[in-house]
Amino acid sequence: MPNTSRHSDPSGVNDGPAAGAAAGTSHHGAVAVDPPLAAAAATDVVGLGRARAFAFVAPALLLIGVFLLFPALWTLYIGATDYERTGPKHVSPSFVGVGNYTDVLADPSFYNSLWLSLLFVGFSAVIGQNGLGFALAWSLRNVAGWVRRTVETLVLFAWILPGSVVAFLWIAMLDRDGGTVNALLGTPGLAWFVDYPMASLIIFNIWRGTAFSLMLYGAALSSVPPSQLETARLAGASGLQTLRDVVFPHIRGHALTNTLLITLWTFNDFTPFLLTAGGPGDDSEIVSVYVYNTAIRDGRLGYSGAISLLILVANVVLALLYLRMLRKRSVS
Amino acid sequence: MTISDDDARRAAWRMAARIGFYALTCLIAVFFALPLLWLVTAPFDASPTYAVDVPEATLDNFAEINANPYAWGSMFNSIVLSIGTALFVVVGAALAAYALSRVRMPGRDALLYVLLLLSSVVTGTAAMVPLFLLVSEIGDSVHPALGIDSSFAVMLVMAGGLLPAGIFMLKDFVDTVPRSYEESARVFGASPLRILKDIVAPLIAPGLATIAVWTVVNVWGNFLVPFILLRDPGKQPAAVLMRTLYTESGQPNLALLSTFSLLYSLPVIAMYLYVSRKYGFRFHGGIKS
Amino acid sequence: MAGISARKLDKVYPGGVHAVDRLDLDIDDGEFFALLGPSGCGKTTLLRTIAGLEQATGGSVLIGGRDVTNVTPARRDVAMVFQDYALFPHMTVIDNISYPLRIKRQARVARHARATEIGVQLGLADLMDRRPAALSGGQQQRVALARAVACHPSLFLFDEPLSNLDARLRLEARTFLKRLQRELGVTTVFVTHDQAEALALADRIAVMEAGRIRQLGTPREVFGRPANTFVANFIGSTPMNLLDGVVRGSTVDVAGGSLPVPAGAEGLVTDGEKVIVGVRPEYVRLSRSGEGLAGEVSILEHLGTTTLVTVDCGDELVGATVPEEDEPEPGAAVRLAPVPGRLLLYRAEDGELIGA
Numbered sequence: 001m002p003n004t005s006r007h008s009d010p011s012g013v014n015d016g017p018a019a020g021a022a023a024g025t026s027h028h029g030a031v032a033v034d035p036p037l038a039a040a041a042a043t044d045v046v047g048l049g050r051a052r053a054f055a056f057v058a059p060a061l062l063l064i065g066v067f068l069l070f071p072a073l074w075t076l077y078i079g080a081t082d083y084e085r086t087g088p089k090h091v092s093p094s095f096v097g098v099g100n101y102t103d104v105l106a107d108p109s110f111y112n113s114l115w116l117s118l119l120f121v122g123f124s125a126v127i128g129q130n131g132l133g134f135a136l137a138w139s140l141r142n143v144a145g146w147v148r149r150t151v152e153t154l155v156l157f158a159w160i161l162p163g164s165v166v167a168f169l170w171i172a173m174l175d176r177d178g179g180t181v182n183a184l185l186g187t188p189g190l191a192w193f194v195d196y197p198m199a200s201l202i203i204f205n206i207w208r209g210t211a212f213s214l215m216l217y218g219a220a221l222s223s224v225p226p227s228q229l230e231t232a233r234l235a236g237a238s239g240l241q242t243l244r245d246v247v248f249p250h251i252r253g254h255a256l257t258n259t260l261l262i263t264l265w266t267f268n269d270f271t272p273f274l275l276t277a278g279g280p281g282d283d284s285e286i287v288s289v290y291v292y293n294t295a296i297r298d299g300r301l302g303y304s305g306a307i308s309l310l311i312l313v314a315n316v317v318l319a320l321l322y323l324r325m326l327r328k329r330s331v332s
Numbered sequence: 333m334t335i336s337d338d339d340a341r342r343a344a345w346r347m348a349a350r351i352g353f354y355a356l357t358c359l360i361a362v363f364f365a366l367p368l369l370w371l372v373t374a375p376f377d378a379s380p381t382y383a384v385d386v387p388e389a390t391l392d393n394f395a396e397i398n399a400n401p402y403a404w405g406s407m408f409n410s411i412v413l414s415i416g417t418a419l420f421v422v423v424g425a426a427l428a429a430y431a432l433s434r435v436r437m438p439g440r441d442a443l444l445y446v447l448l449l450l451s452s453v454v455t456g457t458a459a460m461v462p463l464f465l466l467v468s469e470i471g472d473s474v475h476p477a478l479g480i481d482s483s484f485a486v487m488l489v490m491a492g493g494l495l496p497a498g499i500f501m502l503k504d505f506v507d508t509v510p511r512s513y514e515e516s517a518r519v520f521g522a523s524p525l526r527i528l529k530d531i532v533a534p535l536i537a538p539g540l541a542t543i544a545v546w547t548v549v550n551v552w553g554n555f556l557v558p559f560i561l562l563r564d565p566g567k568q569p570a571a572v573l574m575r576t577l578y579t580e581s582g583q584p585n586l587a588l589l590s591t592f593s594l595l596y597s598l599p600v601i602a603m604y605l606y607v608s609r610k611y612g613f614r615f616h617g618g619i620k621s
Numbered sequence: 622m623a624g625i626s627a628r629k630l631d632k633v634y635p636g637g638v639h640a641v642d643r644l645d646l647d648i649d650d651g652e653f654f655a656l657l658g659p660s661g662c663g664k665t666t667l668l669r670t671i672a673g674l675e676q677a678t679g680g681s682v683l684i685g686g687r688d689v690t691n692v693t694p695a696r697r698d699v700a701m702v703f704q705d706y707a708l709f710p711h712m713t714v715i716d717n718i719s720y721p722l723r724i725k726r727q728a729r730v731a732r733h734a735r736a737t738e739i740g741v742q743l744g745l746a747d748l749m750d751r752r753p754a755a756l757s758g759g760q761q762q763r764v765a766l767a768r769a770v771a772c773h774p775s776l777f778l779f780d781e782p783l784s785n786l787d788a789r790l791r792l793e794a795r796t797f798l799k800r801l802q803r804e805l806g807v808t809t810v811f812v813t814h815d816q817a818e819a820l821a822l823a824d825r826i827a828v829m830e831a832g833r834i835r836q837l838g839t840p841r842e843v844f845g846r847p848a849n850t851f852v853a854n855f856i857g858s859t860p861m862n863l864l865d866g867v868v869r870g871s872t873v874d875v876a877g878g879s880l881p882v883p884a885g886a887e888g889l890v891t892d893g894e895k896v897i898v899g900v901r902p903e904y905v906r907l908s909r910s911g912e913g914l915a916g917e918v919s920i921l922e923h924l925g926t927t928t929l930v931t932v933d934c935g936d937e938l939v940g941a942t943v944p945e946e947d948e949p950e951p952g953a954a955v956r957l958a959p960v961p962g963r964l965l966l967y968r969a970e971d972g973e974l975i976g977a
């Protein structure tokens with residue numbers, strides 16, 4: 001690319017202080033396609049040196065490699081053995097190939113947990129947190145400062161408090177005999193976590209996780225140009241029309257991002273274990289709890305390794321979708 | 333005549349919509365406040381029950397914490413775990429983010445991409461089996477101080493999980509520091525470590541603080557990792573002890589539970605207030621993941 | 622103190638941009654040297670290569686006779702002032718100024734004393750405890766200078782240090798800078814894309830284009846005898862008249878009239894050769910009658926004490942500056958005659974100067 005010298009630097013015209021930083025990055029962007037020989041020259045503006053740069057990155061990479069990457073890859077192997085937590089198969093596990101996978105895929109309790117997870121994710125995250133988060137962000141955007149701050153703080157507290165604490169708060173609130181909810185609704189003796197375990201978990205998770213959607217939509221809504229909202233109002237559009245024609249086109253990307261992230265997190269959430277531990281029976285044994293129960297409680301490590309791998313695959317799919325979204329947005 | 337009629341109807345309609353709106357907002361506020369209410373009333377109630385009621389004010393319940401052999405210890409364990417992990421994450425992420433931001437190494441973009449992917453994909457749920465096995469294995473074959481029941485192992489595991497996102501967030505901060513600062517210092521003869529210490533670290537202090545707070549909040553509330561890796565009640569952090577308080581004793585001691593919950597929650601609330609006061613509560617990809 | 626030499630200096634950025642192109646340059650000890658050129662011509666790159674912030678891809682750099690091509694910036698004994706000043710925002714003025722001394726492990730008391738001394742010299746006495754964010758642009762610029770002075774370098778490198786100042790402040794800072802350089806006597810390389818700044822400040826100027834030096838000379842030479850049409854075009858606050866012409870014996874046919882071939886070009890041109898005639902508007906005399914090119918006044922632009930008159934001559938537009946009291950009427954018929962000795966002749970095919 002010899003003849004592109006003048007055009008390769010978009011900021012060549014202006015070397016102002018702000019443009020300086022941007023110029024640095026744009027040069028880097030250009031470097032990405034270089035022949036390796038030339039790249040050796042201007043790779044290092046601050047004279048760190050490549051050896052030292054590697055030394056700087058190494059500690060973090062070591063931790064990540066051992067405690068994140070390796071376990072993920074190891075799942076592949078564990079899932080192909082009949083490893084158990086104790087007993088003879090702990091000492092000398094044997095290789096069973098895809099045996100575990102065929103077993104898992106034929107196991108009704110796996111489908112039970114998958115179905116419960118779908119319900120949990122669908123109702124609590126995709127519909128619940130998404131909908132409530134957006135509704136709150138939209139209706140609070142013009143509301144007086146203190147009302148807004150109060151609601152936001154309450155919602156955020158539900159999100160930041162430790163899982164063990166909020167779990168107990170809900171156990172107390174939904175208690176059969178002394179719980180506040182039964183007192184308010186006049187339904188004494190109703191054991192929510194026993195009679196309606198999934199519904200309770202879903203309501204709980206909406207309460208727990210709406211904060212993220214609220215903040216994300218809050219940020220997204222503030223990026224809608226006010227002039228467009230005003231144009232719609234001058235044209236006499238109703239609230240719903242404004243939402244449909246002006247707001248949604250702007251925040252569609254955010255909505256997708258939000259949905260993907262909360263789906264990923266909710267799917268992997270372990271807090272329901274603290275509330276029901278999967279019970280009664282397996283009525284609320286969502287996938288994350290199912291893995292724990294088969295692996296640590298029942299000790300069937302190989303079998304649960306296979307399930308873990310299936311979860312990993314689902315996570316990878318969601319994360320790749322998310323990254324693709326991010327990339328598309330940063331391009332446009 | 334008809335016009336003013338129309339106007340009146342519209343005004344009444346708008347009034348009703350307004351009242352409805354505020355009623356709904358109140359309802360939602362109550363929904364979010366109700367579970368939290370117990371947290372602030374029960375600890376001060378002379379006879380705490382599951383229900384929320386106006387307390388007969390007392391501070392006696394806090395004595396219950398002294399009576400439990402593990403309560404203070406678990407709080408201390410939580411502090412050690414959070415601060416230890418935060419040290420690993422802040423130092424590791426700062427060094428890595430700086431090098432990745434300033435030096436173009438081969439495969440850097442791919443590396444960053446994989447890091448971002450890993451940080452969201454390999455969750456505790458997906459990795460609990462291999463993590464449990466890995467740590468048991470290290471304990472058996474390398475040194476027991478790194479195996480099951482080792483706080484150090486828990487720190488390393490959690491640092492490994494938080495580092496990718498940490499590097500990512502911090503790299504954003506480093507990228508905003510103009511290179512001319514470092515180049516200028518370099519011309520004056522400062523060494524790279526010197527530049528990192530004198531120039532870069534002070535400039536990205538808000539970023540370092542954000543990562544530290546983010547790590548502490550994450551570790552403080554994390555239940556799964558210590559639950560799997562720590563069996564000895566004397567080593568368990570508050571998150572794990574909390575659960576044993578209401579599942580393992582026959583009739584839960586509400587005085588203890590409520591006061592313990594409150595004390596255990598206070599640091600997180602304090603950090604939230606600090607962060608929102610100082611930077612406004614803006615989140616970088618989620619202060620909690 | 623030290624001079625600088627560049628020998629066949631080459632800088633190719635990854636990506637293939639040839640920012641400095643086999644460049645030879647000698648800057649004398651104590652000289653105030655300006656690098657001038659349009660945006661993207663490689664001035665900053667050359668400066669950064671001298672500082673060692675960019676590694677040369679070919680050739681060598683010598684500072685004070687020592688080959689420093691592969692020496693780190695720290696060991697080159699240079700000080701650089703960046704366009705954005707690069708003042709550390711988390712340090713006070715005094716800490717900023719004394720930072721180079723801190724790197725050299727001077728004791729706190731000693732380096733603060735030195736910083737205060739320089740600060741006072743540069744009129745910063747009252748600002749020593751402020752942060753850069755609380756300073757005006759001009760003050761920031763002086764702090765950046767003070768910091769450069771503090772490390773006692775044998776070479777100053779300035780990258781457009783005045784371009785962030787407003788027009789008025791820029792003139793003041795210019796004078797200040799020149800006085801400072803005279804007092805310290807330190808060799809200084811000054812990058813700018815403002816030709817007036819270069820003319821005003823420098824002992825010598827190098828005009829660059831696309832990584833090469835197109836002319837090197839004193840301000841007077843560069844202004845009065847641009848070596849080619851590129852430099853002619855670039856230098857001067859009103860653009861030079863560059864008119865297509867054809868040689869006819871001892872005259873040149875140009876703009877519907879004819880002018881004598883300048884003495885310095887006689888014998889170097891052949892009959893019928895295509896040339897470009899260059900003359901600065903400041904060196905064109907305008908009269909109602911008499912000799913020169915005939916034309917009609919079309920536009921008047923007021924430049925303060927003078928007026929730039931654009932005259933329609935044949936199918937060319939020719940500019941001339943006249944004192945404000947001699948301003949002609951628009952539409953008036955006038956004659957244009959170059960001041961003797963100020964007419965320049967360039968070859969049409971490559972734009973190089975033939976003679977004056």
Ligand SMILES: Nc1ncnc2c1ncn2[C@@H]1O[C@H](COP(=O)(O)OP(=O)(O)OP(=O)(O)O)[C@@H](O)[C@H]1O
Pocket residue numbers: 005006008009012013014015027042634635636638639640658659660661662663664665666667814
């Ligand atoms: N780090 C880099 N990587 C690749 N190309 C670069 C880099 N820095 C500069 N260039 C290119 O080198 C050429 C010269 O750039 P340089 O910054 O030296 O110009 P300049 O004369 O200082 O311009 P200006 O007056 O705008 O500051 C330009 O074409 C620019 O695009």
Ligand SMILES: [Mg+2]
Pocket residue numbers: 015664665666
């Ligand atoms: Mg430049």
